[in-house]
Amino acid sequence: MKIVEKFRASGNKEIAAAQAAYMRNQFEYIGLKTPVRRALSKDFLKEKSMEAVVDWTFVWQMWNLSEREFQYLACDYLLKMKRFLKKADLQQIRELALVKSWWDTVDVLDELVGTIFLADENEVKTIILAWAKSENFWIRRLAIDCQLGFKERTDTDLLARNISENLSGSDFENEFFINKSIGWALRDFSKSNPDWVQNFISENETKMSKFSLREASKYLK
Secondary structure, eight states: OHHHHHHHHTOOHHHHHHHHHHTTTOSBOOOOOHHHHHHHHHHHHHHHHTTOSOOHHHHHHHHTSSBHHHHHHHHHHHHHTGGGOOGGGHHHHHHHHHSSOOHHHHHHHHHHHHHHHHHSHHHHHHHHHHHTTOSSHHHHHHHHHTTTTOGGGOOHHHHHHHHHTTSTTSTTTTOHHHHHHHHHHHHHHHTTOHHHHHHHHHHHGGGSOHHHHHHHTTTOO
16 A cells, blocks of 8 residues: 555654654554654545545554554544544444554544534443443543533533543542543533533542542633
């Protein structure tokens, strides 16, 4: 595939080493900074998005390649195609979150989950509620943060229930990425509904980690 060759031919070993170190050497990198990657893939993604149907075969081809930039390319593609995503695609998104899992890809996938939720709230809500109790904390993170940026469109029942499943007493009460996601979700929503967030904190303060509380309260007076 030409885009694969194009990426690999444009790599920088020094940048690759720095990127790998930043990600705790969990992934191999070609050495493409984000602006370079996006410039290299701009025409490819423009043409690919004209297909008007999500090409999951392509997504998984990129996900299965060793260099992390190809997972980023898959994420860029899915963001460009998110208007075509449907409830049936949630299983694919869930599987992506379980493979080569880390915050950099999962934080893109939660936006995709949110897009699907807004298009089909009644059907999708049950699935997301179940994800908040998953045996995998990345799936829980998807559930907690899938409404980031929703503002007045936020389903507060969904937000409260997903967070409540991950407070003190849950299997992941001490997991950094869960506590971070709780704080992030509440902090984001506090920009549009600080009273709701303050009330939630008041009711659940003893069950929230100090880290979550600090993050959630950042914009509250």
